[in-house]
Each structure stands twice: as C-alpha cells, then as structure tokens.
Amino acid sequence: MLPFTVYVLLFLGLPLYVVVHGSLTTDSNQLTWHNFSQSFTQPQYGTAFEHSLILSAWTALVGAIFGTWLAAAVVAGKPGGLLRRTVSSASGVLAYFAGVPLAFAFIATLGRAPGGVVTGWLQDVGIDLYAHGFNISSMFGVGLAYVYFQIPMMVILITPALEGLRPQWREAAESLGASRLGYLRHVAIPVMTPAFVGALLILFGNAFSAYATALALVGQTIPLVPAEINAAISGNVLVSSDRIALTLGVEMIAIVLIIMVGYGLVARRARRWLG
Amino acid sequence: MSARRVPLWRVTILALAAIFFLGPLAASVDFSLQQENGRYGFQNYVDIVSNRDLRDALFKSLEIAAITAIVVVVLMLPTVVLVRLRLPRLTLLLESATVLPIVVPPIVLAAGLAQLQGSAPLWLVKLWFDHPLTGLTPIYVVLALPFTYRAIDTGLAAIDLRTLVEASRSLGASWLQTLTRVVLPNVETAVLGAIFLTIALCLGEVVISTIMLYVTLPVKLIQVGQTSPGISVALSVVGLLFVFLLLFALSFAAGRRRGSTSVRVI
Numbered sequence: 001m002l003p004f005t006v007y008v009l010l011f012l013g014l015p016l017y018v019v020v021h022g023s024l025t026t027d028s029n030q031l032t033w034h035n036f037s038q039s040f041t042q043p044q045y046g047t048a049f050e051h052s053l054i055l056s057a058w059t060a061l062v063g064a065i066f067g068t069w070l071a072a073a074v075v076a077g078k079p080g081g082l083l084r085r086t087v088s089s090a091s092g093v094l095a096y097f098a099g100v101p102l103a104f105a106f107i108a109t110l111g112r113a114p115g116g117v118v119t120g121w122l123q124d125v126g127i128d129l130y131a132h133g134f135n136i137s138s139m140f141g142v143g144l145a146y147v148y149f150q151i152p153m154m155v156i157l158i159t160p161a162l163e164g165l166r167p168q169w170r171e172a173a174e175s176l177g178a179s180r181l182g183y184l185r186h187v188a189i190p191v192m193t194p195a196f197v198g199a200l201l202i203l204f205g206n207a208f209s210a211y212a213t214a215l216a217l218v219g220q221t222i223p224l225v226p227a228e229i230n231a232a233i234s235g236n237v238l239v240s241s242d243r244i245a246l247t248l249g250v251e252m253i254a255i256v257l258i259i260m261v262g263y264g265l266v267a268r269r270a271r272r273w274l275g
Numbered sequence: 276m277s278a279r280r281v282p283l284w285r286v287t288i289l290a291l292a293a294i295f296f297l298g299p300l301a302a303s304v305d306f307s308l309q310q311e312n313g314r315y316g317f318q319n320y321v322d323i324v325s326n327r328d329l330r331d332a333l334f335k336s337l338e339i340a341a342i343t344a345i346v347v348v349v350l351m352l353p354t355v356v357l358v359r360l361r362l363p364r365l366t367l368l369l370e371s372a373t374v375l376p377i378v379v380p381p382i383v384l385a386a387g388l389a390q391l392q393g394s395a396p397l398w399l400v401k402l403w404f405d406h407p408l409t410g411l412t413p414i415y416v417v418l419a420l421p422f423t424y425r426a427i428d429t430g431l432a433a434i435d436l437r438t439l440v441e442a443s444r445s446l447g448a449s450w451l452q453t454l455t456r457v458v459l460p461n462v463e464t465a466v467l468g469a470i471f472l473t474i475a476l477c478l479g480e481v482v483i484s485t486i487m488l489y490v491t492l493p494v495k496l497i498q499v500g501q502t503s504p505g506i507s508v509a510l511s512v513v514g515l516l517f518v519f520l521l522l523f524a525l526s527f528a529a530g531r532r533r534g535s536t537s538v539r540v541i
Contacts, residue, residue, distance in 0.1 A: 001354060001357060001358070001362065001365065003350060003354070004350060004351070004354040004369075004372075007350060007413075007416070008372050008375075008417070008420075010413075011413040011414060011416070011417050012375060012376065012379070012384075012417045014387075014391065015384055015387030015388050015391060015414075016379060016384075016387060017387075018387045018390045018391050018394075019383060019386060019387040019390070022387075022390055066288070066291075066292075069284075069288045070288050070289075070292050072288075073284070073285040073288045073289055076285060083289075085523060085526040085527070086523070087292075088522075088526060089519055089522035089523040089525075089526055090296065090519060092471075092472065092475065092518075092522045093475065093515060093518045093519045093522060094296075096472055096475045096476050096479065097475035097476070097478060097479035097514070097515070097518045098479065098515065099479050099480075099481055099493070100479065100481050100493040100496050100497060100511070101479075101496075101510075101511035101512075101514050101515050102511075104303070104496070104500060104504070104507050104508045104511040105299040105300060105302070105303040105508070105511055105512075105515070106299060107500075107504060107508070108299070108302050108303040108305075108306035108307070108504075108508045109298065109299040109302035109303065109306075111504075115306070115504065116302070116306075117302035117305050117306055118298070118302055148296070148299075151292075151295075205377070208380070209380030209381065209382075210380075211380075211381065211382050211482045212479070212480075212481045212482055212493070215481060215482060215485065215497070216481065216493075216496075216497050216500075226380065226382040226482070229382050229383070229386055230382065230485075230486065233385075233386055233389050233486055242389075242390060242393070245386045245389075245390075246386055246387070246390060249380075249382070249383035249386045249387070250383075252380050252382075252383055253378060253379055253380070253383060256377075256378050256379075256380065257378055260374065260377070260378055
C-alpha cells in the first residue's frame, strides 16, 4: 500500500497541489481570488467554457445514442463472434489511442480539396462542402471528429449493461402478453436508463477533458478551455498567464468533479438491476 | 425467430457504422498512397522508415510505453492483492484514488507539471524533467491507473484468491513467488488487457508531451503533418491498424479463458 500511496501523492498529488495553490496565490505567494475573478471577467474564457460545454453536450448525446444502438446490435450477435471481437477491439483503439491519428484520418477524408478524398469526390459531383461553410477546423468539424471517439467509448461503457439484460425478463414479459415494443418500453428502457445516463455523463466529461484531436486539427486558436490553457502556458496572452492557466485548470476540475459525483449517484441506481 | 434473418435495426446501424468508421480509414489509405509526383505508390510509407526524426520519436514512444506498462502492473498488482486479502477497509480509498486521474484533465495535469518545471528546485527539475523517459513515464502510469486497477480488480474477483495465496504460502512460497507464479498466471488476460491499453495510451498521448516540449511520436506526427501530410496520414493508418491488431489478438487470447474480455473504464 505504501508504494502506491507515495506514488499517487508524488505524481498526481504534487502537480494537483501546484495547480490549486498557483490558482489561489499571487506571484509573491499571497492568497488571492484575483486569478478567479480575472478568469470570470475576461470574455474569452467565458466563451471558451461555453464552447467546451456545448461541444461536450452534443457530442456526448450523439455518441450515446448511436453508441447504444451499435452496442445493442453487437450484443445481439454471437458472444465469441467475429463481429463482437472486431467492434470491441476497434472501440478500444478509437477510445484510447486515436486522438492524433484520428485528426489525420479526418484531414485525409474531409480536408479542403484537393487534399480531402471525400471533399474531392463531392466537389466532382457538384457539392462544394467548404463553400457551404463546412470546415474541419471549425467547432462543428472538431465535434464531428470527437464523435469518432465518443461512439466507441459509449460502446465500451454500455456493453456490460446491455449484457446484463437477462433473457428471462423478455421471456417473462412476452409470456405475460407484452409486445416487442411493450417489453422495450416497460422493461428494457427503464432498467437501462440509469446506466445510459451514467455513460452519458462520462462521455460528457470525456469530451470536456479531451484536447488531442482539437490540438492536432486546429492547435491553440480554437476557443475551447484546453486550448486557452495551452495558449496561456505558452505565454501567448498578456498578463500573469501561468496563473490563468492554473485557474482555468481548477475550474475544469470543478466541472468534471460535479459530473463524476452525478455519475456516482446514477451508477448506484444502475447497479440495482444490472449488478 | 425467422430463420436466421438479421433484423432491420441491426443491419441499419451496422451498415451506418461501417460507412462512418471505415470510410475515413479507406480515405486515409487512398490519401497516403498519393505521392508528391501525383501518382499512386508507397513513397509515404517508405518515408516513414527513412525519416530519422520520426523513427527516433517512434522508438522513444515505444520505450516509454514499455516501461509505463511494466511500472503500472508492478505497482498495482501487489496493491490490489493486498487490499483484497488484508485491507478491505481501504477498497474505497483505492477506488477513489484511481478515479482521480479521470477527474483531472490531461491538460490540467500538464499545466501543473509545467508550473513545477518552472518553480521546483533545480536538482529536482534536472532529475525529473531533463529526459522524456523520466518526465513522462510517471505521469502516464497515473493516467493508466483507472483502467489498470479495474481490470486487475475484475480479474482477481473471478478467482479464489484467498485459497490460492494460502495454498502457495503454506507450501513455502515467498510473497514474490506467490505473486509472480500463482496470482499473475491466473489473471493473465486482465493484466494483458491493461498492458495493451496502457501501450495504446502511451503511443497516443499528445497533450502532456506537447506542453512539456517532449518530441514523442504523436507530437512528431503533428509536426511532420504540417509540411508533408501524406507521411503523417500513412503513419496514422499504420498506428491504427497496429493497435487494432494488438487488441484483436488479445480478444482471442482472452477467449480461451473464462471471464469477460470487455474493459471496465470506471
């Protein structure tokens, strides 16, 4: 236990302490709220939080819906089948590894013509995506790329819950005269709802914390909180930028913490039926 | 059910997913095969091997990934075994500690480290941050804690740990022997799963290494991409397929043993 404790304190606790301490002090080490009030009054940071929250919300929702649908289609297949293995391995790749490669795959696909393959095809048949306002460096473009790791993350998160739906419940419902839809509405969906909401929260936090894909696609100039922190550390803003970076960091942690507490509450309910 | 007909709702989503996910992969392959002279060929793939900087970054990242994977298992396996057998009171603490890395976004961890690099005593900065191996490995271990803990814990829950350990100890094995010769083989797939995900994480992590100015594989990938996107796309394709094959192979190794192959994230 001791090595673990020391390790976590040193390599997680220490940086975390530095972040919190730095956000609450001035350069001469005096306690202050100034950093926080500054982060609230400068409009660029408010905008960044707004964009980050909106991006996280819609990519989480889209990822959760399609992820659940996909996971249900996969779970309905043979347990040791090729489809299952392929989807679960691919989900692992996209959810854990893919940030930068994903960005490049995206550039190759939907980048500005003549680069992007699909952009090029569409242009050949008379549809000019970029003339219609699409851009992979825009907030929507980055969000679309995020969906590529949100759906797989949802598949990973929701598959155990879907596997926990017992066939007996369906049989019981059917033998009592329930239709397919009736089973879904009165049994499957109510049982699954807490697990779904829990996974949705995790996806939200996942997108909120993520930066790799946006970094590779756009860099520091996109108005998302991680990009603002990056810009502040790199000294591309005017005043006491180190402290602003740490303060924005504390604010990010606070938001993720709220999400995780919500998750904890929902997860407890989810375990009632799907142990 | 009607004779082996796949229902429409399944076909629809599987087809959509195939287009949505395989489309960009196919486009990337196409893109990476277009050479600068306008013809199709493997020049971009040849350049991956011949580009010295890229190769250096790749080896650096592989080295970091290997060491991180070893450290995280050596750190977590004994800890989880100990807590399960002797200190069940600390389960909640362990669970909370291993959720923390999910709560702290990588960019914030990076900000803290950058601050530390600027303000810590010189000897510490030299010792810790001078080399990417010492600068990144400890932090990547922290990032790998959540799924490693959950994988090992799930693996240990599926075996009769107490009996195995008592049998081994009463036959005269030391703790180290018990861990490596008795416990480890029984949770092999769980540990292997954690190791592979750790490798994937280390090869993909870019935010912290960018902020800390270490040139790891993904950092180099972005740099190269600004001048020659073809090479970066080619390497992205190789990377995606490599990690996919790693996890795909694992799913077969796991299939031969009992227990679930799916990863618990939280």
